[in-house]
Amino acid sequence: MSFGKIYGVLDNPRTTACRVVAKANDLDVELVETAPGTKEAEYLKVNALGKIPSFVGANGFVLTECIAIAVYRK
Numbered sequence: 001m002s003f004g005k006i007y008g009v010l011d012n013p014r015t016t017a018c019r020v021v022a023k024a025n026d027l028d029v030e031l032v033e034t035a036p037g038t039k040e041a042e043y044l045k046v047n048a049l050g051k052i053p054s055f056v057g058a059n060g061f062v063l064t065e066c067i068a069i070a071v072y073r074k
């Protein structure tokens with residue numbers, strides 16, 4: 001079952017840190033490739049600053065800031 005999605009870039013350090021923690025906790029988290037600094041309207045609804053990474057849980061819960069994402073537990 002999906003835990004959620006991480007918006008970020010493969011090999012970006014902050015994205016990677018979040019994905020490593022998810023993997024270590026056996027969480028199914030999809031990576032949605034998103035360029036840092038994007039001003040796409042859809043992404044700005046997730047992260048108003050356009051920064052990566054961002055997390056959107058399967059329940060719709062949104063988190064930004066890589067440390068907050070990494071330590072988040074449902």
Ligand SMILES: N[C@@H](CCC(=O)N[C@@H](CS)C(=O)NCC(=O)O)C(=O)O
Pocket residue numbers: 012013014036037038049050051052053064065066067
């Ligand atoms: N405090 C944020 C910083 C996020 C951040 O600055 N991400 C960079 C990429 S590593 C970014 O999106 N830069 C694009 C920009 O600042 O417009 C965090 O730790 O998640």
